[in-house]
Amino acid sequence: MVVGSNILPKILVLSLKNDIGGSLIAQNTIFGWILSGPVAQPITSLSTQVIETMTDPLGDLLKKFWEQEEVSGAQTQTDEDTICEDLYRNTTYRRNDGRYVIKLPFKPESPNSMALGHSRLSAQQQYISIERNLEKKPDLQKIYAEVLEEYQTLEHIERTNAQEIIRDGKYFSFYLPHHAVIKPDSKTTKVRVVFNASKLFHSGLSLNDVLHTGPILQNDLMLVIIRWRLYKYVFNGDIEKMYRQIYVHKEDQDFQRILFRESPSGPVEDYKLKTVTFGVSCASYLAIRTLHQLPEDSKPKFPQVAKILVNETYVDDILSGGHDLNSTKTSVSQIIEVLKSAGYPLRKITANNRSLLNEIPETHLLDSEILQFHDTSTTKTLGIR
Template sequence: MEEFKFCISDLFEYIEEHYETHPEDESIYTLEIKRVELNAIYDKANKSYDAFRRTPQKPGETIDFSKVKEKLKKGHQLYLKCLGSINQAIDDLKTPTPTIKERASDENTSRDIGSSIHLPPCDTDIFYGDFVTWPPFRDMFTAIYTTPDKLLTQFWEVEEVPKKPLPSTSDILCEQHYQKTTRRHSTGRYVVTLPFKTPEKIDLGNSRHIALAQYLRNEKSVSRKPEIKTEYDKAINEYLELGHMTKIEYDPAENTKTYYLPHHAVIKPDRLTTQLRVVFTASCPTSNRNSLNDVLHTGPILQADLVILVVKWRMFRIVFNADIQKMYRQILVESKHTPFQRIVFRRSPNDPIEDFELQTVTFGINCAPYLAIRTLLKLADDVQETHPLAAKILRNGMYVDDVLAGAHDVANAKMARDELTSSLESAGFALRKWTSNDPKVLSGISQEHLLDTNLLSLPESNSTKTLGIRWNAKKDAFFFVINPIHDKTSFTKREELSIIAKLFDPAGWLSPVVVTAKIIMQQIWLDKSDWDESLKPLTLHR
């Protein structure tokens, strides 16, 4: 009986939250998420009622089944009403309009605005928080934003020689904007502005109520996991302690001159350092259906090619690798644009909701990668005369915040290390997690800044995951960590393609395995197997 009451209570609470978030103001993907959540909660309430009915009554126990049925009936009526409003909002959004088409074309997004979306069944109680640890949610997220055909196309194209696209008008305007507006703070840090498409008229609606609703749902979820709640609060409070976020007073009159970023926690257990990260969502639509990302230039792609970078790195006899600590958060945003980086937060459910402004470049905003990498290139220009070795590394030896550099002897490697450290520190960037194939390169570096405190002795077990590939510093060799595939008598098309899609090998070092997987994939398509149909034995033994 108690379990049934809890499930019905969950259903009522969810429906109440739904009507507070105005479904007409949301995007297709948030509405699809709501639909899956609502169906799952309602199914759970029905199952708990059936189980309750079949449970024998205890001696002397009297239960009024009419009241129980009445409560379930009320829940059913509310469920249908809520589901109807969600479906209607989704249908309205799927109706093609020039504005949506133009936006989809302009951002080169992979969203299929008018396509049918098939979501997987929901069989879990977890709806919020770390979606990476919930496979059905991750699959649903993929189903909304892309299609199997597109995923398979990307899988085949990964081996093609990359083509450098011509800069678009948006890219040119973004670059011009950066050059005109970027400056250095008195502390040496760089200060950038957000590259709005129409800075004179930023077309955003209200967003605080949407961010608040999502925050309250997330807060309810993480409160069930005290250890995650503690780490999450600690991560947010760190923004305040480091000056990367400031508290502000909420003014309803400023609603359309601000943007509130929804945020949630993502857990990555395989990380050696920070396992919980706060993720901000700048693609969440406001009341006029524009998100912050919609009104910003994304900026040109400045990132170096992964394969070329790794190959060039291994041309050196002595190599070292380091990581810029919190790179994005070392770059300040002009105060006139920080109102577009607001969040809501509170330390306890008993405390009032507070408003904050993020003061630095924020991961989750579409132009953040461009602003971060472009700032490193700007630093390279600024130190070219005084630190030429550092300038060369900043231009040719960086993969976002990873440093991949080296030399042909220890003396030059240490000189490059010192120049790079000095140049980055002048702009507020600190290098951490140092590794090298020669302990002499690491001499003089504080042990707390090494990836492993025992790294100077280079133990056999020491390795670091460099750009998706693991590297053993002592053996100076790359290797892959393979997750074993569970032995089964049969596999479905969906399961097989899920396994194949995990083969990330842009350098082509696993080609013998990947080619075999692609041959199997071709045969699956020739067999015309359905997604959940068991594959033919001959197909898997090709």
């Protein structure tokens, strides 16, 4: 035990013995006897350095451990969250084909004290610059054009006029710059077109500046995976183009305008994106909130689906299962049917038992030979191989 000299008098007891072992003195203390003095034979010594510190590193480490292990409580709803939820419930509806139509959650200050300015000219200059860069990469340019042409084929964009919408000196339209993001390891979408709603234009504000982001509804990834691993039989699937299966109210679509032309020699044309767009700050909230609304609308007929869509989904990935084959098969068929009713196709489906995949078209599977293991047979779910 190492003690400071300032507390030595406090631990001594009135008892002393001389000539211990021929040369040592023994002093009694409240902790027991201590020896001091010279020794005749050589001994191995231990050098100890004591440093006084004002911090409590052990306490800090314990505190961090407790905080890390703490089960998080329910999130407190903010005023912004309440506004977004009220707007969603009061304005969201389903079309005849079952797809949802939502409104963008504009802040109450918009457009009075937070007004957007003109954006088309700057967006056109940026588009032409990106187009020049794409010309140096013909393969990427071709894929990029095909992605935007797919938007037209699926009717996710609509051609509009080149005039920005102005009322009382305020702009009620906004042009989104866009660029390519390459995903070489993706089995399906190698190139994704990303729209930049955070771009500042003439007024010094972006579209994201005048929109509420919305509450965070995304599940904790670790909890989703842990729940998934508790099942004996598991399946996994990806909601294809999840954001783009949800439509935006017609009066809000002009805030999602883009510029595009199929050929550099043709005229630049104006379009408006008709669906929820990745890159708009509230897109994640709107997509997940709509996914949570679907089981509410389907609960009487499919009670099992609510648990899956609310608790066993991470953004557009479904990770669920069951403890016996029959209940798991029921979950697979019900989740596919409910998602399909809202225009959500479930694709890239995998499972750990072949019978769970028997009634699913091969084109909807991630890999038809996924359970025929080879040395190089791997797949990834949420980045985990």
